[in-house]
Amino acid sequence: MSQEATANPKNESLNGGRIPYDVNAATVPAGLRAAAALAEAGFSPITRTRRRRRRTLSRSTQTNALEVFEVAVKEEEARKLVDKYICDxxxxxxxxxxxITEDVRLYSVVLEGNHNQRHVRFQHCLHHFLLSTIEQAQLTAFVSQTADHILAPYPIGLTTDTSLLVASPAVGNDPIYAANVTNSAYHGTIV
Structure with a gap:
């Protein structure tokens, strides 16, 4: 996984996450594919073995990156988290x-956040256009969860009377999400 430093104020709203979804699910595979294509066209003097390795790595990264970012929040836990978010x-x-009538599935926008959070857990819908995949099942699952989040009312989803929000921290399992993912955050509860 590629790591990218995240600068403030983005750093706070992404809870210090070090491994971004967009880089690992889209940019890295695209870069590897481009490098292999350039080599195959004769623009890079690398060996056939290295070209094959780049193509294989590109496919593997593209096929497997999304599942690394996937989070499933049990139905009852999701209800409790959302109620707590509203109350607190x-x-x-x-x-x-x-x-909430089933488990909530979401994809972390970043991994390895502050407070030992493996997944930075909040709903968002901005990165579906960056999913570069050849796996139809993976694409379908991702687009489906994005649609679920868009169609559900805030705070269980992203729709408000005004517009669509960028993110909702309601199913996050740490109070830091509600503190950082706000209406003044770079990646927060903003329209």
């Missing part, structure tokens, strides 16, 4: 947690 932040609206 004193929001004057419903949590809509009774609309």
């Amino acid at each position: 932040d004193g929001f004057p609206f419903s949590s809509h947690s009774d609309n």
Whole structure:
């Protein structure tokens, strides 16, 4: 996995995550494919073995990166987390947690966040266009969860009366998400 330093203020709203989804699920595979194609066209003096390794690594990265970022939050845990989020932040609206009828699946925007968080767990919908995959099942699952998040009302999803939010920390399992993923954050509860 490629690691990329995340600069403030983005760093706080992404909870210090060091391994970004977009780089590892889209940019790295595309770069590896491009390097292999350039070599095959004679623009790079690398051996056939190295070209084959780049193609194989590109396919492997592209095929497997998304599952590394996948998180499943059990239905009951998701309900409790959303209710707690609404209660702790004193929001004057419903949590809509009774609309959660199955496990919530999401894809971390980054890995290895602050406070020993393996997955930075909040809903977002901005990176689906960066998914560069040849795996139809993987693409279908990702687009489906994105649609679920877009269609569900905030805070269990991303839709508000005003517009679509960039992110929602409601199913995060650490209070740091609610503290950092706000309406003033770079990657937060903003329209």
